C-alpha cells in the first residue's frame with residue numbers, strides 16, 4: 001500500500017491509459033473527505049509524470065477543481081478529490097465495480113439496437129448535464145464508460161453506464177504537452193473539427209456518441225483505416241454507411257450525430273430524448289403509434305442552441321490556412337491563457353493571435369470529398385478495413401505517429417528529426433491497451449491531404465434529411481452484417497406491424513424496449529454475398545410510404561464508378577484437384593478398416609473360429625460330394 005496525499009492509500013493498479021494509471025485505493029481511517037466514509041474504497045487516477053510536471057496542467061488542474069468536483073449525475077463517475085503533492089497529480093473518484101464498455105463489448109459482442117439505444121440515452125443524459133455546466137468531455141469512447149453492476153447477481157443483473165475521465169483530455173491539451181500539429185483524442189472517435197484543429201464545442205461529444213452508438217450495435221466504429229491518419233481522413237471525407245442490421249430510426253439518430261458540420265448535430269438533451277423514443281418504437285412489443293413516433297425521430301433531433309465551447313481550441317493548425325481561429329476568448333468559459341499560449345507557438349498566424357471570427361463556411365469548404373484524396377476511395381476503404389484483426393478490426397489504435405520535420409520522415413535536407421516527445425514515450429509504454437487517447441503528430445503536408453476541397457454538402461433543413469440513405473434504393477450502401485437483430489424491428493423499411501419482409505428472417509424475441517439490462521446481440525455472421533444483397537426488394541416494400549417516412553428518405557446520388565475486383569483465390573493451396581478431399585476421406589476409411597482388421601485378427605480368437613469354419617465347410621462339401629456320387633452311381 002502506498003500513500004497518495006495525506007488522505008488516501010492505493011492498493012492495486014486497475015488499469016493504465018495514456019493519461020495515467022488508475023488504482024484501487026481507500027480513504028484513510030483518520031481522513032475526512034466530503035461524500036465518503038473513512039476506509040471507503042475509491043479509484044485514484046494518478047496522472048502521468050509528464051502531465052504532473054507541466055506547470056500549465058497543474059494550474060488548470062487547480063482551476064478546474066471546483067468544476068470537476070461539482071459534476072454530479074447518476075451517469076457520471078463522481079470525482080471526490082484532486083490531489084496535488086509535489087510531482088504527483090491525482091483524481092480521487094468513486095470506485096465502479098464493473099468492466100468498462102470497451103472490454104464488455106470485446107467479451108460479449110455487440111448489443112441489440114434496443115439495448116444500445118437505451119445505454120447511449122444514459123450516456124447522453126450525462127453529456128447533457130456536463131454540457132449544461134460548461135464541461136465538454138472531448139474523449140468519449142467505450143473505454144471511458146464504466147458499467148456499474150446493480151441488482152442480484154445471476155438474476156436481474158443490470159448494467160448502469162457511468163461516464164468517466166471528464167476534463168482529462170482538456171488537462172492533456174496543454175501547450176506544454178501538445179504542440180503544433182497535434183491533437184488529443186482517440187482517432188476512431190475524433191470529430192472532424194477536432195481533427196482539423198477548428199474551434200470545438202460540445203458537438204464533439206455528440207459526434208463521439210454517434211460513433212459509439214454505431215459501434216455498440218455493429219461491433220465496430222464506422223470509420224476505420226490502417227493508422228491514425230487514415231482514420232482521421234475517413235472522419236473528414238467519408239459518409240457513414242447504414243449497416244443492414246440497424247433499424248431506420250436508430251440510423252437517423254446515428255447519421256445526425258455524425259454530421260460533419262457541428263451545428264447540424266443534435267444537442268445532448270435532444271439526443272437522449274430521441275434515443276428513448278427510438279428504443280420504445282423498435283421493440284417487438286411496440287405499438288403502431290410508437291413505431292410511427294420512432295420513424296419521425298428526425299424532428300426531435302434539434303441542435304443545441306448554445307453549445308458549450310471548448311476554450312483554447314482552434315489554433316493548433318492555424319498556420320496551414322485551414323480557417324482555424326482562437327475565437328473562444330470571449331465566451332463564458334473563456335481561457336485566455338490558453339489562447340495566448342497557442343498564439344505564441346511557432347507557426348501561429350495573426351489569425352490565431354488576433355482571435356478572428358471562426359468562419360463556418362470555411363469549415364464546410366475544407367471537408368474532403370469522398371474519394372477526393374487518391375487512395376482513399378470507397379473501394380480502398382473496403383480493402384483496407386482490417387475487419388478480422390486482433391483488435392476487432394480497428395487497426396492499431398495505440399500507434400503513435402512519429403514526429404516529422406517539414407521534409408517528411410525521411411527528409412535529408414530539412415532540420416534534424418526532433419527528439420521523442422515525452423508523450424511519445426509514455427504512449428508507447430501504454431501500448432498494452434487498445435483505444436488509447438492519442439496525441440497525433442501531423443506534418444503540414446499530411447494535413448493538407450486531409451483537407452482536399454470538396455463539394456459542399458447541401459444545406460441542412462429540419463424535417464428533411466438530404467443525406468439519409470434508403471438501402472432499398474441503393475443496396476450497395478447496405479453492407480448487411482448478417483446477424484439477426486434483437487429489437488424486433490424489420491430491416492430496411494419493412495413495416496414493423498406487418499412482420500418481416502419475405503426473404504428476411506423473422507425478428508427474434510427481444511427484451512421489452514424499456515428493459516435496462518444490456519444483453520449482447522449474437523455474434524456477427526459472415527457477410528452475405530453481394531448478389532444476395534442486391535436482390536430487388538419485394539413490390540410490397542416499394543409501395544409509397546406515408547408522407548413522413550418518404551420525406552426522410554430522398555434518393556441518394558449515384559454511387560461513383562467502381563472497378564471490378566479481382567476474383568479472390570479460393571484457398572492458399574494453388575493446386576486444386578477436384579475430388580481430392582473425397583479420395584483422402586476414402587483412403588482414411590480404408591486405412592482405419594485395415595488397422596481394425598489386423599487388430600481383430602491378432603488379438604481375438606478370430607483365427608481359430610476361421611479354422612473351425614473352414615473345417616466345417618470342408619467337411620460339409622466332402623459329405624455333399626460323397627452323397628452326390630452315391631446317388632448318381
Ligand SMILES: Nc1ncnc2c1ncn2[C@@H]1O[C@H](COP(=O)(O)OP(=O)(O)OP(=O)(O)O)[C@@H](O)[C@H]1O
Pocket residue numbers: 014015016017018019020021022043077093094095096097099100139143144146164165433435436437
Ligand atoms: N472509477 C473507476 N472505478 C473502477 N475502475 C476504473 C475507474 N476509472 C477507471 N477504471 C479502470 O481503469 C482502467 C484505466 O482507466 P483509464 O481511464 O486510465 O483508461 P483509458 O480510458 O483507456 O485511458 P485514456 O483515456 O487515458 O487512454 C480502465 O480499464 C477502467 O476500467
